[in-house]
Amino acid sequence: MIGRTLVTGHAREAGGVAGQTTRSPGGVGPVDVAHAPTDIVQALPRVADDMVSRPGSAVSLLRTVVGVYLREAGGWMPTGAFLALLGALGVPVPQARTALSRVKQRGLLQAEAHDGVAGLALAPGAGAMLACGDRRIHEPRSMAADGEWCLIVFSIPEAMRDARHQLRKQLTWIGCGTVEAGVWICPDFLRGEVEDVVAGLGLSGHVVLFTARGLPAGPVAAGQVGQWWDLEGIAHLHRAFLEGQSGVPEGSAGAAESFAAYVGCIDAWRVIPYLDPGLPAELLPDDWPGPECIALFRRIREAHAGPARDFVLGTLASGGVPAGLDPARLGHSEEVR
Amino acid sequence: MIGRTLVTGHAREAGGVAGQTTRSPGGVGPVDVAHAPTDIVQALPRVADDMVSRPGSAVSLLRTVVGVYLREAGGWMPTGAFLALLGALGVPVPQARTALSRVKQRGLLQAEAHDGVAGLALAPGAGAMLACGDRRIHEPRSMAADGEWCLIVFSIPEAMRDARHQLRKQLTWIGCGTVEAGVWICPDFLRGEVEDVVAGLGLSGHVVLFTARGLPAGPVAAGQVGQWWDLEGIAHLHRAFLEGQSGVPEGSAGAAESFAAYVGCIDAWRVIPYLDPGLPAELLPDDWPGPECIALFRRIREAHAGPARDFVLGTLASGGVPAGLDPARLGHSEEVR
DNA sequence: TCACGCTCTTGACGCTCGTCATGTGAATGA
DNA sequence: TCATTCACATGACGAGCGTCAAGAGCGTGA
Structure with a gap:
């Protein structure tokens, strides 16, 4: 719901003219083509992965565990360790397995056996996304009052509407605001991520980036910002x-x-x-x-x-049975292997 | 023709997807409101005056004489002096009188008699326009390669289409380029004139100005500039x-x-x-x-x-009969008074 | 003063952007 | 495994911006 609020939250004052819908209200016949996931989805920058699942869900928690601990653990952990860690977070083993399967399917992890032990390793290319996530999560940057902005100006033909839609969505995801249709803005320190998004969608030729400064400070600028975000x-x-x-x-x-x-x-x-x-x-x-x-x-x-890290290391060392954990909370810990 | 080339010269590649038009092609009944010339025209910044007449025409030459010499002459000159000076430029007296009348009508000059001598004085408010013109004419500025840009972003409702049209035209007149629909650009040292234009049209609430820098130098930027201007x-x-x-x-x-x-x-x-x-x-x-x-x-x-200035001073001193000028070129100089 | 030609205005149109509504597939949790 | 919910794709739509063409208005020059 929150996500929805944000995505559709930029609704301009749509009041005034009442939009008339000429569409027939009844359901139409089976409509057609539709839903070729297209290659745009494949070209999605990985930032999308951070947004698809709801915080608190099994997949999201797994995604968090991967982001925080998997690289430090050497980029690979036995399946049992994943199950144990998710168990410590209150996720029953069956759901944890489902989550593992789905994250694997999404391309973040890949199955890999080390010394005969089944496990999951970070998929190639995922490291960069996680590193980028680290920056944002642990070093949240704040712009100075006289800091620089990045202006994003684009014009994308109707034939590439999907890409335009993706661009708009992903710009929102990485924190950009809307100045006008086709003109977006963000702090300039996000420029790199904007460029990644644009390049990832293959839209470099249709987008112009400017580094701008000097919003005339004061309440006027604050009002502008309130309109943009x-x-x-x-x-x-x-x-x-x-x-x-x-x-x-x-x-x-x-x-x-x-x-x-x-x-x-x-x-x-x-x-x-x-x-x-x-x-x-x-x-x-x-x-x-x-x-x-x-x-x-x-x-x-x-x-x-610190203690959380120790807990993970202990769990890894014990091969999947975390020390000091009430076995009852682990669900069917005997299934772990 | 040149002006037209410039104004309409930004045609984008209009090809591509054939748009479907669902609108009824037939003309609708007498549509309504419309057509109050509105006060927008009155609010036109004076820069417009520099563009209406063709270079070399009687009115344009008169406008130039006024801009170069009238202020130095004290803001007033006898009608005879105007006729003599235009005569020296090859403009016959009747056409010169027409030109004077028209420039007066346009609001640049106003009739004023000094000591019983009929003449024309600078209209109040025209001084600022001429000063601005001086700057551009005599000190043409050039932007440094790493100089700053001014980005102009606007969105103006359809109801104010006239103002939008004027804005676009005047931005072109003062040298702005088009990045996208609703996004214009110019060197930042023109920002003041942009603000004047915007304020003069009463559009301050619909326009956002940014100071931008850092077009990634090189052929890419050159290509961009070629698209914008x-x-x-x-x-x-x-x-x-x-x-x-x-x-x-x-x-x-x-x-x-x-x-x-x-x-x-x-x-x-x-x-x-x-x-x-x-x-x-x-x-x-x-x-x-x-x-x-x-x-x-x-x-x-x-x-x-220097010599031109001496010629004007001499003409003023002699009361309208310039020294050293072949009377034949003056046309009916006896009509001068 | 008059005829010519240019400029501006006006209405129509195409393009792009963003939104909404709808249908479908996928993710989620029991 | 299954029902529910969510995200995405799609089509339609309104709004803004620029352009084009035709007509009115005005500047220009004789």
């Missing part, structure tokens, strides 16, 4: 994070609890630094929840990242 | 100037000849620094005639500005 929707994301993480203990806890708290926090946090471009405080409402959100995220990380 | 049309203007002024002696000459040469040169030159934004040489074709043009303009000014 769905600040309300982004603030709602932040507040949902604050609310969801408010019960997380910020003191020391058991390794398993720390792991669950930390991964849950990352999983809830992950999408925010994408959709929030990190606008300068001077251009945001006074009660903007961003800084408080970042502070909470950092406190939780400070408290639990 | 009608470089061919501008080069044609330059070459026409070079050709038209090639016969002008650059050495010393009689006062009257210098006056005719100098005013003729200014008159032919005047429009060029408006339509040519002064792009950096790195982004222009190798054979770009701009610098040669400016050099020629400066040589002619160097050679003739």
Whole structure:
């Protein structure tokens, strides 16, 4: 729902003229062609992978575990370890297996046996996406009041409408705002990601990027920013994070609890630094929840990242049976291998 | 014709998908409201006055004389002096009177008698326009390769189509190029004039200006510039100037000849620094005639500005009968008063 | 003052962008 | 495995921008 709000949230004042629908209300016959996933989907920059699944779902949690721990573990983990870690997050083994299968199918992981032990390795090319995600997640950047902007101007023929649609969507995903139809804006430090998106869609010839500065500071600029971004929707994301993480203990806890708290926090946090471009405080409402959100995220990380890491290492060392974990929470741990 | 080339010269490749038109082709009944010439016309920035008349015509020459000499003469000259000066430029007295009447009607000059002598004074508010013209004419600016751009983004509702049309036209007049529909560009040192145009049309609320930099230098940027401006049309203007002024002696000459040469040169030159934004040489074709043009303009000014000024002062001192001028060229000089 | 020609205006049109509604396939969770 | 929900593709639509063509208005020159 949140995602939907954001994606469709840029609705301009559509009031006034009542749109008339001349379409016949009844269902039409089986309509046709449709749904060739086309090669555009294949060309999708991997940023899309961060957005498809809902935070808290099994796939999303798995995706988070992969992002946070798999590279450090050498890019490969036995299947049993995945099951154990997801189990520690409250995901029953059958659903965890389904999630593994789906993430594998999506191309993020690939099956690989090491020394006869079945496991999953990072798919080639996924490393770059994860690294990019790391930057955004752990070093959320904020633009200075006099910082530079990146303006994205494009004109894409109707024949490439899919690509145009994808472009618009992905620009929204990485935090760009809409100035006018065909003119988007973001902090200039996101320029690299914009270029990646554009190149990934094969639209380099139709898009022009400018580095701009000097929005005449003051309330006028703040008003502009309010028109360009769905600040309300982004603030709602932040507040949902604050609310969801408010019960997380910020003191020391058991390794398993720390792991669950930390991964849950990352999983809830992950999408925010994408959709929030990190606008300068001077251009945001006074009660903007961003800084408080970042502070909470950092406190939780400070408290639990270390123990959570220890928990994962312990789980890996024990071959899938995490130490100090109540076996009852693991579901059918005997299935693990 | 040149003007037309420039205005309509940005035609994009209109080919491609054949659009379907569901609109009824027949004319509709007398449609309504419409057609209040509106106050938009009154709000026209004076830059328009520089473009309406063709170089070399009586009105244009008069406009040039006014711009170059009237302010120095104290903002007022007797009608006879105008007739004499235009006569020195080859304009017969009847046409000169028509020109005076029309320029007066347009609001650039206003009738004023000094000490019982009929004459014409600069209309209030015209001074600013002339000053702006001076800057562009005598100090043609050129952008550095790493200079800053001004991006103009606008979206104007269909109900204000006239204003939108005017905006587009005037942006072209002051040298702006088209990036996409609704996105224009010019060197940032023209920003002030852009703001004047926008404010003059009452469109401040619908236009956003950015200061941009960092067109990735090189042939790519040059290609972009070639798409944004009608470089061919501008080069044609330059070459026409070079050709038209090639016969002008650059050495010393009689006062009257210098006056005719100098005013003729200014008159032919005047429009060029408006339509040519002064792009950096790195982004222009190798054979770009701009610098040669400016050099020629400066040589002619160097050679003739002084004597021309003396000629005007002499004419004013003698009350309308210029010294050293062949009376035959003056037409009916006895009509002068 | 008059005829000519250019400019501007006006209406129609095509193109692009964004949105909405709808149908389909996939992801999710029980 | 199955029902529900979500995301995406598609077609239709409104809006904005620019262009074209025809007609009106105005500048130009005789």
